[in-house]
Amino acid sequence: MDGALARLRLSGALILVGMLLLACTESPPGQAGGVQGSDGFTYFSGGAVGGAGGAPVSVNTFLWRASLDTVSFMPLIxxxxxxxxxxxxWYAPPETPDERFKINLFVSGQALRAESVKAVVFRQIRQGSEWRDSPVDPSTARGLENTVLTRARQLRAEVQG
Incomplete structure (x- = not known):
């Protein structure tokens, strides 16, 4: 039994060392890009998403980055x-700890238009030790969508100079 346990430990250690060594390898230049570079999202090509050399993406880069900026104060799933x-x-604002919000944002299409972004906002109120669903004013989602659109236009203006 002790021999089998020792072999199991040795095998586990070898696998761990192998994984660590593989993690230390370097990709050839231009092979791997960052998730979000200065010119957009990249994926294994060093090029912009949807641009020459990048992986094809069906969403507007400015809207996507604006969406991330808009909800950056909330934890992402x-x-x-x-x-x-x-x-x-779920995010509970510090000033109202018995209320929390969750947001789903959907960006579709390449155009920077109002129809290309949709927000769904969920709200819960704490009653005792339980969280209960609570209605959300429809203007909340529209306001969030408008904030994303405004930020996307700012990002586009910065790039276009």
Whole structure:
């Protein structure tokens, strides 16, 4: 039994060392790019998303970056730049700890237009030790969409100079 346990530990250690060594390898220049560079999102090519050399993406880069900026104060559960889906975790503002919000943002299409961004806002109120769903004023989602659009236009203006 002791021999089997020792072999198991040795195997686990070898696998761990192998994984660490693989993580230390360097990609060839131009092979791997960052998630979000100065000219947009990149993926294994060093080029801008949707641009020459980049992986094809169906969402507007300015709207995507503006969406990230707009909800940057909230914890993220999921951010899919290629599908245009941004999902936050629940966030309770410090001034109202018995109320919390969750936001889903959807960016679709290449055009920087109002129809290309949709926000869904969820709200819960704490009653005792439980969180209960509560209605959200529809103007909240529209206001969030307008904030994203305004920020996207600012980002585009900065790039175009």
């Amino acid at each position: 999921s951010a899919d730049a290629y599908g245009g889906v941004l999902i936050t975790d």
